[in-house]
Amino acid sequence: MPELPEAETIVRGLRTAVLGEVIRRVDVLHQDILRQPKAEFVRGVKGRRIDGVGRRGKNVLIRLDRDRVIAVNLGMTGRLLPFPTLPRGDGRPRHPAVRFRFESGALLIFDDTRRFGTVEVFTEHEWQGRSASMGPEPLDREYRARDLFEALQRSRAPARSWLLDQKKIAGVGNIYANEALYLAGVHPQREARQVSHRESVALHRSLRRVLRDAIRAGGTTIRDYRNAEGGRGEYARQLHVYGRDGEPCLKCRSHICRIVFANRSAFYCPTCQPVPTQ
DNA sequence: AGTGTATCCTGCAGGC
DNA sequence: TGCCTGCAGGATACAC
Numbered sequence: 661m662p663e664l665p666e667a668e669t670i671v672r673g674l675r676t677a678v679l680g681e682v683i684r685r686v687d688v689l690h691q692d693i694l695r696q697p698k699a700e701f702v703r704g705v706k707g708r709r710i711d712g713v714g715r716r717g718k719n720v721l722i723r724l725d726r727d728r729v730i731a732v733n734l735g736m737t738g739r740l741l742p743f744p745t746l747p748r749g750d751g752r753p754r755h756p757a758v759r760f761r762f763e764s765g766a767l768l769i770f771d772d773t774r775r776f777g778t779v780e781v782f783t784e785h786e787w788q789g790r791s792a793s794m795g796p797e798p799l800d801r802e803y804r805a806r807d808l809f810e811a812l813q814r815s816r817a818p819a820r821s822w823l824l825d826q827k828k829i830a831g832v833g834n835i836y837a838n839e840a841l842y843l844a845g846v847h848p849q850r851e852a853r854q855v856s857h858r859e860s861v862a863l864h865r866s867l868r869r870v871l872r873d874a875i876r877a878g879g880t881t882i883r884d885y886r887n888a889e890g891g892r893g894e895y896a897r898q899l900h901v902y903g904r905d906g907e908p909c910l911k912c913r914s915h916i917c918r919i920v921f922a923n924r925s926a927f928y929c930p931t932c933q934p935v936p937t938q
Numbered sequence: 939a940g941t942g943t944a945t946c947c948t949g950c951a952g953g954c
Numbered sequence: 955t956g957c958c959t960g961c962a963g964g965a966t967a968c969a970c
Contacts, residue, residue: 663963692946718964735964737948755948774947776964817941825941826965833963882963883950902963922942925961 662734664798664831665874666885666893667718670740673888674720674768675713677742681762682709683724690757693772695780704728704781705760716791717830729787735776737884743767773884795829798867808867809860812852819855820848821922823867832867835880835902838927840867842901847933848926849919854936873898901927 662670686702688694694701705724712723720740722730732740741753744766753771758779760768770779782790795811796803811829815822822828823837832840841848843866846859855863879885879893882903886892896903900910905918909929919926 666963733964735947736962738964772947773949774962774964776947778965815940821941824964835963880963885963923944924964 662738662879662885663718663833663836664715664871665836665877665895666879666887667715667720667734667831668875669879669887669893670734671713671715671720674722674740674742677888678710678713678722678762678766678768680710681764681766681768683707683760684763685761687759687761688757689759690772690775692775693757693770693777693779695778701779701781705730717794717797717826718833721787724781727783728781729784730779730781731787731790732770733778735772735774735778737773738777739769739771739884739886740888741769741771741886741890742888743769794826797830798832799871803864805861805864808864809855809857812855812860815852817852818849818921819846819852819863820924820926822852824922824924831871834924835882835899836867836870836874838902839870839900842866842928842933843870845932845934847936848928849921850936901929903927 683705686705688698691698705728708724708726708728710722711725714721718733720732746767753769755771755773756769757772757775758770796807812822819841820837823832824834838848840863844859844863846855846863874880874895877893877895877898878887880895881892882896901916904916905927907916909916909932912931914929914931917928917930
C-alpha cells in the first residue's frame with residue numbers, strides 16, 4: 661500500500677499532531693508487528709519526547725529525545741492515526757497493533773489490518789546503518805539521471821523488479837514503478853541493463869514527476885490507504901496504467917495489458933512500451 | 939551475488 | 955445467501 665508519496669503525506673499530517681508529545685505508555689496489541697522483544701521496544705520509547713517526524717523511503721521516522729528513532733514501515737495496510745482522546749465507537753480503528761499514549765492524553769495508533777507492517781526502535785547510529793543499506797531517495801536534488809543509468813547497468817533484473825528493490829532505490833512500490841515505466845516508455849520486463857541512457861533520462865524524469873504529483877495529490881487510495889487525518893489520497897484519478905488493464909491507453913488507445921511476474925501485477929501499454937527483444 | 943518464488947495476514951469482489 | 959477463488963499498495967527467507 662503506502663509507497664513514498666503516501667508515507668510523505670502521512671509524515672506531513674503527523675508532524676503537527678504529535679510533535680512535542682511525551683510518550684507516557686505503550687500498548688502492544690499485536691506483537692508480530694515488532695521486530696524486537698516487546699520489553700526492549702517499550703524501554704526504548706517510554707518517557708521520551710517526540711522531537712521530529714520524517715521519512716526514509718516508505719518508512720515513517722518518529723525521532724525521540726535522548727537518541728532514539730521509531731521506524732514505522734506501513735506494509736500494505738498500515739495507518740498512523742493520531743487522536744486527541746481514546747477513540748470509542750465507530751471512529752475507532754479496527755485493527756490497532758500499537759498504541760502510543762501521551763502525557764497530554766492524546767494518542768497515536770498504528771493500525772494494520774494485514775499486519776505486514778513493522779514498528780521498531782533504533783538508536784540514531786543503528787538507524788543510520790539501516791538507512792545506509794537502502795538506495796538513494798529519488799526526490800533528492802543530488803539524485804541524477806546518470807546515477808539511475810549507472811545503477812541500472814549493473815543489474816539483469818527486470819526494470820520493474822529493479823525499481824521495487826529498496827536497496828536499489830528507496831520508496832518506489834508497485835503503483836509508481838508501473839506508472840513511471842509507462843511514462844518513460846519502458847516495458848516492465850525490460851532487463852535493467854538493457855535500458856538505454858536516453859531511456860534512463862526519461863525514467864528518471866517520469867519517476868520524479870509521478871512521485872511529486874502523487875505527493876501533491878496526497879497519495880493514492882485504492883482501498884486501504886488513509887493519511888494521518890483518516891482521509892483518502894486523490895492520485896488514483898491520475899493513474900495511467902495501474903489497475904487499468906483492458907482499458908484504452910491514454911496516449912494511443914491500445915488496450916492496457918496486465919501480466920504477473922515476481923508475484924505482482926504489472927500494467928503496461930503494449931504499443932507505448934514495446935516488449936523486450938528477447 | 940543476484941533473482942524469482944512462496945509466504946506472512948485479513949478483507950473484499952466476483953463467479954456460481 | 956453462501957461458498958470458493960483470486961487479488962491487494964510490502965518485505966523477506968529460501969532455493970537455485
